[in-house]
Amino acid sequence: MASEHTAKAFDSDLQELTRLVAEMGGLVERMITESVDALIRRDVALGKRVVAADIEIDNLQRVIEERAVLTIARRQPMAIDLREIVSAMRVATDxxxxxxxxxxxxxxVAALESDFQPLKLIRGLEHMTDLVLSQVKSVLDAYAAHDLPAAMNVWKGDEEVDAICxxxxxxxxxxMMEDPRNISFCIHLMFCAKNIERIGDHATNIAETVFYMIEGQQITDKRPKGDMTNFATTVPGT
Amino acid sequence: MASEHTAKAFDSDLQELTRLVAEMGGLVERMITESVDALIRRDVALGKRVVAADIEIDNLQRVIEERAVLTIARRQPMAIDLREIVSAMRVATDxxxxxxxxxxxxxxVAALESDFQPLKLIRGLEHMTDLVLSQVKSVLDAYAAHDLPAAMNVWKGDEEVDAICxxxxxxxxxxMMEDPRNISFCIHLMFCAKNIERIGDHATNIAETVFYMIEGQQITDKRPKGDMTNFATTVPGT
Known part of the structure; x- marks a missing residue:
């Protein structure tokens, strides 16, 4: 980026990209909250609104990718500038x-027909969602503020989510073992719990992107991993 | 891309990218086959090899992204040339x-402790895997050959996979309803069946990338969708 003009044009492109990522982040946070609310309150209409909102997310991702690519081609950014653009694309993918x-x-939501809904289960799901949502928020803040320590806190912090899951x-x-009539409902909740856990994994990915953006290299440490849900369906004696 | 030198350099960059995507595709196809083989034969060692192979896939994706971005910055490709590079990145993401x-x-695989393994179930899983694997192969061939009709066949063809799932x-x-001792095993297979179905969805995404690469726009038609597994766990009367 030789001229002052190019540098200014790049800054303005980057600002717009960051704004789009923040917009996307806000929408995604709302989708997380509303999808779990819909599940807990059996609010089919709210569930449908979440499904409909996903189109906007997909569009935003395409727009971010397109603008990022155009910025790279037009401004030929180097080093940190290039990493900023690549990071915007990566965060949008997550x-x-x-x-x-x-x-x-x-x-x-529409498939949950049973009335079975033990309070302990709901509390667990809510607690897990709160944790994951605060991870998503923190890591998006860390991304916007270029705050590496904050991003690393998210990166280290998903053990609790995995343990709850x-x-x-x-x-x-x-x-499910107690009463076959609970099976269908419980399977849905298992898939939902796994989805929430995966959302936490994406918050971790974003933390890795912040590391790459600031440090200029991929993170190499192995992340602590507490997820045992691949094994938790094996109960002794079954 | 003004000079002949730049055009040649671009062609060589693109060839290398295409080669890397093909290499990644080959590895991924093997992972699909081996993971399902490991499940069916309860081959824990093979399951572990599949887990280990994923690191190579992650590395290849990073390499493809890095090279794609460098090519865009250095060669400033336009129109179809730019779309070729963006498509390589998108296919690598899928x-x-x-x-x-x-x-x-x-x-x-390591968590499947029960001896329960009805033949009909295994056949269904194998059939679904064969279908999905042939979709992945076809769409990667279509991508390599710039064959839009072949890609569109994959795009339209995942109804059968969804129906089997x-x-x-x-x-x-x-x-699971018949005998609670089957529950743990069946849950694992449900997650696996869902994974195979999602692999089919990614084959469809790659078909959409081929459309974008060749046609220069996002596909707008709605894809036929036969997936009812979000509802299939609701059995009347439960």
Missing amino acids: LERIGDLAKNMGKR TSLFRELLTY | LERIGDLAKNMGKR TSLFRELLTY
Whole structure:
């Protein structure tokens, strides 16, 4: 980026990209909240609104990708400038996946026919959602503020989410064993719990993108991993 | 791309990108086959190899992204040339997700403790995997050959996969209702069936990328959708 003109044009492109990512982030946060609210309150209409909202997320991702690519071609940014643009694309990809996962939960609301809804389960799901939502918010703030320590806090912090998910799976399994009439409902909740856990994984991915953006290299440390849900459906004696 | 030198340099960059995508595609196809083989044969060692192979997929995606971005910055391609580069990045993103889904199946092998394994279920899983694998192969061939009709065949063709997945879910649900000792095993297979279905969705995404690459616009038609697995866990009277 030789001239002052190009540098200014780049700054304005980057600002617009950052604005679009923030807009997408806000929409995705709302989708997470509303999809879990819809599940807990059995609000089919709200579930449908979440499903409909996903189109906007997909469009925003395409717009961000398009603008990022045009900026790279036109301004030929280097080093940190180039990483800023690539990072916007990466964050948009993770946000799009989070949107898909929330949409999938929205779809399931209509299928929950049973009245079975133990309070302990609901509390667990709410707690897990609160944790994941605060991770998504924190990491998007860290991305916007170029705050590496804040991003690393999110990166290290999803063990608790994984632990809650594992314990929810165990509980759901117990309800299914107790009464076959609970099975259908519990399977839906298992898929939902897994979706929320995956949303947490995407928050972690975004934290890795912040590391790459600021440090100029991929993170190499292995992340602590507490997820045992692939194993939690195996109960001794079954 | 003014000079002949730039055009040649671009062609060589593009060739290398296409080669990397083909390499990634080949690895991902193997991961799909091996993860399902490992599940069916309860081959824990093979499952672990699939899990280990995912690191290579993640690395390849990063390499493709990096090279694509450098090519855009250095060669400033326009129109179809630019779309070729963006498409390589998009296909790599879908292949990376397919790798994750196969890895997740690989992880589950170790958790399958029960001896319960009805033949009809295995046949259904194998049939679904064969279909999805042939979709992945076809769409990667279509991408490499710039064959739009072949890509559109894949795009239209995942109704059958969705139908098999729905019927597998119904069957798994029946086994769970019949005997609580089947529940844990059946839940794993449900997550695996859903993973295979999602791999099919990624094949469809790649078909959309081929459309974008060749036609220069996003596909707008709504894809036929036969997936009812979000509802198949609701059995009348439960």
